[in-house]
Amino acid sequence: MAKKNCYAVITADVVKSRSVEAFRRTRDKKLREVSAMHQQQHVILSPYAVTAWDEFQAILSKPEYIPRIILDLRRHFYPLRLWIAVGLGAVSDAHKKPINLYAGGESFERARKAADRLKESFSKYPVFTSFESGNPEFDTIANAIYRLHDSLIDRATAKQWATINAQFKATRQETVARRLALDTSTVSRNLKRGYYWQMVETRDAVEKIIGFFF
Numbered sequence: 001m002a003k004k005n006c007y008a009v010i011t012a013d014v015v016k017s018r019s020v021e022a023f024r025r026t027r028d029k030k031l032r033e034v035s036a037m038h039q040q041q042h043v044i045l046s047p048y049a050v051t052a053w054d055e056f057q058a059i060l061s062k063p064e065y066i067p068r069i070i071l072d073l074r075r076h077f078y079p080l081r082l083w084i085a086v087g088l089g090a091v092s093d094a095h096k097k098p099i100n101l102y103a104g105g106e107s108f109e110r111a112r113k114a115a116d117r118l119k120e121s122f123s124k125y126p127v128f129t130s131f132e133s134g135n136p137e138f139d140t141i142a143n144a145i146y147r148l149h150d151s152l153i154d155r156a157t158a159k160q161w162a163t164i165n166a167q168f169k170a171t172r173q174e175t176v177a178r179r180l181a182l183d184t185s186t187v188s189r190n191l192k193r194g195y196y197w198q199m200v201e202t203r204d205a206v207e208k209i210i211g212f213f214f
Contacts, residue, residue: 006214007091008060011111012073013119015081017054026080031056034076043069049098057111059094059103063214067206070129070146071199074153075168078161081128083118087111088133088214110134125151138213142206149202152195160194163187167196
């Protein structure tokens with residue numbers, strides 16, 4: 001249960017979905033996999049609900065899970081790019097399923113506002129993550145961190161993402177090297193050039209920041 005009746009809602013949009021071959025099948029397969037993982041970990045209240053052709057949503061069990069879920073969605077959906085909007089606040093009927101039929105409230109409204117801001121962004125560089133919480137101090141911090149974070153991970157290659165995903169599963173670089181049939185030095189280089197360590201530090205730091213504010 002979220003503290004102080006504060007819930008987090010994530011709304012994700014697949015960027016340029018119309019150009020993705022067999023998009024519906026690809027979307028549904030990835031959503032089934034990530035829903036099963038996140039439900040098993042008890043970090044979402046119900047499976048991800050498709051709310052439009054290229055959009056899906058979930059209510060998180062705790063706001064602190066936001067950075068973990070953002071990272072999971074990015075690495076599991078790659079090579080698809082996602083706009084990820086986060087809204088924090090109250091939610092009505094949070095435990096009813098499906099959430100796109102029953103749930104509502106300011107957290108959903110704020111997630112929609114953050115999503116609209118992403119799609120209308122005229123930034124000089126790509127912006128893929130947006131927070132709207134009703135707390136200007138938190139929003140400034142979180143949005144600044146993720147603008148920098150997203151600029152880095154947007155450069156990661158397919159081979160680097162494969163190594164990163166294997167590292168999350170195995171934790172030891174020697175194990176990753178065996179599984180991917182690579183030298184340990186190549187694994188280390190892929191992790192470094194793919195910004196794995198920055199991903200992990202961002203996830204852990206923002207989790208603590210969210211815990212402080214909410």
